[in-house]
Each structure stands twice: as C-alpha cells, then as structure tokens.
Amino acid sequence: xxxxxxxxxxxxxxxxxxxxxxxxxxxxxxxxxxxxxxxxxxxxxxxxxxxxxxxxxxxxxxxxxxxxxxxxxxxxxxxxxxxxxxxxxxxxxxxxxxxxxxxxx
Amino acid sequence: xxxxxxxxxxxxxxxxxxxxxxxxxxxxxxxxxxxxxxxxxxxxxxxxxxxxxxxxxxxxxxxxxxxxxxxxxxxxxxxxxxxxxxxxxxxxxxxxxxxxxxxxxxxxxxxxxxxxxxxxxxxxxxxxxxxxxxxxxxxxxxxxxxxxxxxxxxxxxxxxxxxxxxxxxxxxxxxxxxxxxxxxxxxxxxxxxxxxxxxxxxxxxxxxxxxxxxxxxxxxxxxxxxxxxxxxxxxxxxxxxxxxxxxxxxxxxxxxxxxxxxxxxxxxxxxxxxxxxxxxxxxxxxxxxxxxxxxxxxxxxxxxxxxxxxxxxxxxxxxxxxxxxxxxxxxxxxxxxxxxxxxxxxxxxxxxxxxxxxxxxxxxxxxxx
Numbered sequence: 051x052x053x054x055x056x057x058x059x060x061x062x063x064x065x066x067x068x069x070x071x072x073x074x075x076x077x078x079x080x081x082x083x084x085x086x087x088x089x090x091x092x093x094x095x096x097x098x099x100x101x102x103x104x105x106x107x108x109x110x111x112x113x114x115x116x117x118x119x120x121x122x123x124x125x126x127x128x129x130x131x132x133x134x135x136x137x138x139x140x141x142x143x144x145x146x147x148x149x150x151x152x153x154x155x
Numbered sequence: 156x157x158x159x160x161x162x163x164x165x166x167x168x169x170x171x172x173x174x175x176x177x178x179x180x181x182x183x184x185x186x187x188x189x190x191x192x193x194x195x196x197x198x199x200x201x202x203x204x205x206x207x208x209x210x211x212x213x214x215x216x217x218x219x220x221x222x223x224x225x226x227x228x229x230x231x232x233x234x235x236x237x238x239x240x241x242x243x244x245x246x247x248x249x250x251x252x253x254x255x256x257x258x259x260x261x262x263x264x265x266x267x268x269x270x271x272x273x274x275x276x277x278x279x280x281x282x283x284x285x286x287x288x289x290x291x292x293x294x295x296x297x298x299x300x301x302x303x304x305x306x307x308x309x310x311x312x313x314x315x316x317x318x319x320x321x322x323x324x325x326x327x328x329x330x331x332x333x334x335x336x337x338x339x340x341x342x343x344x345x346x347x348x349x350x351x352x353x354x355x356x357x358x359x360x361x362x363x364x365x366x367x368x369x370x371x372x373x374x375x376x377x378x379x380x381x382x383x384x385x386x387x388x389x390x391x392x393x394x395x396x397x398x399x400x401x402x403x404x405x406x407x408x409x410x411x412x413x414x415x416x417x418x419x420x421x422x423x424x425x426x427x428x429x430x431x432x433x434x435x436x437x438x439x440x441x442x443x444x445x446x447x448x449x450x451x452x453x454x455x456x457x458x459x460x461x462x463x464x465x466x467x468x469x470x471x472x473x474x475x476x477x478x479x480x481x482x483x484x485x486x487x488x489x490x491x492x493x494x495x496x497x498x499x500x501x502x503x504x505x506x507x508x509x510x511x512x513x514x515x516x517x518x519x520x521x522x523x524x
Contacts, residue, residue, distance in 0.1 A: 060269065061269035062269070063219065063220075063242075063246055063247030063248070063269070063271065065214070065217060065218070065219040065245065065246075065247075066217075067163060067166055067167060067174075067217065067219070068166060068170055072163055074219075074247045074271060076269040076271065079271055079311060081157060081159050081160055081163070082159075083159065083163070152214075152245040
C-alpha cells in the first residue's frame, strides 16, 4: 500500500479520559472510546504526517512490536476508524481546518 | 444513556472529572415564560474573552459534554463566535434554546459547527396555549419553523415540554407534533422556584391527582404497572449510592461566572473570574460537602420506602432549606406514581384527632401543677 495520510474528522467531539479518547460522532451521536494505541494515532492524525511516520515516531517507541506488523495494524485501525467516520484517510496529504485533538492541555 | 456512556461516567466519577457542564451564556431572553425562574436583567455577563478563557479551562479540566443554555443563547451577539470556539476545543456541544431566532442561515451554521443536539422548548401544539405561556404572540410558529430548519439540516432536535396546569391537556398534542416533525420530545412536571427563592412559580405546577393520570398514560411511560410499582426496600448498596451527578461529574456555570453543582442547585461554589474552574471543581468546600453525601446520609429520605427509585433532586431540597432534606415536588411525584406517601409527606400530616384529645386541658394542667 502507498503512503496513507490520516486526519481527524472535523465534526467529532473528543476528550481524553485517563489516557483514552472518548469520541462522539457528530452525525449520529454514537460514542466511541479509543484504546491507548488508537488514541496515539488519533492525536497524531494531522493530515500531513504519513501513517508510517506516525508509527515509527509514536508507536514503535511505546510498544514491543516489529515495524511491519505495527504498520499493518495501524493501517487496519485507520481504515476501521474511517469506516466509522472518525478519521479521514487519503493517499494525499489532507488539508482542512485543524480539528482539536481533545487532549487536555 | 448508553452502556458506554455509563462506563465513561463511572470512570469520570472515579477520576474526579467534570464530564458534563451546563454554561448559561445569558439570562436575557426574548420570551417571558410564566414559569421561568430567572432574572432576565444583565447584571454583568462574562465577556467573549472571559467565556473563551473559561472554555479553555473546562477543556483542560476534562469537560466533554458542554450544554450552552440561558436565558436565550441567541440573545448574545457573540453566540456563534463562542460556539465555534467551543467546537474548536472539541466539546460535544448541546444547545438549549427557544429557537425563535433560528432561521435557515443559523440552522446551517449550527450544522456546519457539528452541534450534537438542540433542545427546543415547546409547551403546546396550540398557539393560544404556547404563546400565552411565553407571553410572545407568534412564538410557537417561529419555534416550529426553526425546528423544521434544523431538521432540514439533518440535526438532532429534542422538544422539551414542561407540564403545568395551563398546558396539561396538550402534552399528547406536543408529542404528536414532535412525531410529525420527526423529533423526540421530553415532558417534565418539575416547576422550579425563582432564583431569588420566590416560590410563587410553584403554583403553576400540576397537582398530584393530575400527575397520577399522566403517570398512567401508557403512551408516555410504557409499562404502567412497572413504572407505578410499589418500590422494593433499598439494599445497602443502594443506600451507599450518590443522590445524583450534580457536583460529582456535572456542574453549572452562570453568565456571571458563578459555579454551582447544577442549574437547579443554587449553592455558590466559587467564581471563575476569581479562580480557575478546575480549582473550584477540585477544592470548593461546598462541592466537597455535596460530594460527601450518600443516600444513607439523608435523615428523612433514607428511611423512606421510595429512596431507591425516587427522583429526589438535591437542588430542590436545598431550595427548600436543606440539601440533605427531601424535595417535596419529588415526594409528590413518588406519591402520584405509586399511591404511597413518602416519609416526608407522612411527617407533614397534621396530628390526628386522637392525639389532640389526650392533650391536657389548660385547666386540668393548672390544677395538677
């Protein structure tokens, strides 16, 4: 697969609770929670940084996993989150007004 | 509430996070509802800058669900600037409004900003009843038009109705109107005293007999037998539970920056113009006291048969004079629902004739002294 770029969807509400993200869909009010790995990817989803770079910089230092498996898992996760409207996924950088990550300052 | 939301609430409670805050942007209003508890004069509302700063503090404190209410939120010229900023901070924003000032353009803007839901006050499906409550001719039509505009944008709208003697014949009509508009509706029989303690508004509420009939309306409550069932005796776990979320995972901030446990619980806990929101939330003596109370600590209610499934509001109890006391409106609701008087209602009964008869007559008492 070529490089993937991911961006947080703009109509979501999000807040970190004890290191995990609560995300409310703006379209149907469905509530999601992201585990710690998904939270890291969500917070790094700025539309400009390719997913492989996010995995290399943010996932590999945190977890004992080989790079190929980590990237494969991250791609699966990103596509899954995209199917729920939580992330936007593209093979090109995504430019849009930057939605907040919901991280406590 | 979804199971996941309950889980989030439980985690927020354990972590001391204010998951949900209602922020009233103004007490000014373009309606004059007969049952409203607010003073509509502006006594120094927070500025746009102050509100944006507060929103940053609340996001930092972990607030997720932000309800913007009033007064009428659209009376603030900076409303959309505040809303846009709140969404930039990723709050899940809910709006409470009479919607009179919402037209196509405002509805589209609300959609673009990703608002979760909009609650609109509707008291009757008949203009002569609704407008007589808001005291604004034409207000029902404006509000219904606004609901259509909001729905046409794909937004989630909830009609909120307050049950009073003036509109008690119309709650079915409001539900039918909601169905026609494709929105949900709620019905609340609670009329709140004025913020200054004036209780004259309470006379607008329905009596127990009328409430009993409403509580037996299957279309409204579903399983009537279950809803009106005689309560089981509470177990120890229930007596250890919290009276409600006010001050635990929820708070209220007034247009003047005053922080309270809830919009219906006017116990001042601090002011965000003088302290950081999170410091008030964590360290206020008043909030600590609210948090210390369990059902078992309520002198009258803990002995009451209804305690485990009563809708007792600690704020209404506070307004009656004691945050650990009963809230009589809820005692009356429990009575209307089950036919069993609460401990509070029983204690208020006048002394029986028998007790009066054994009281010593003054002459006899004098003779034996």
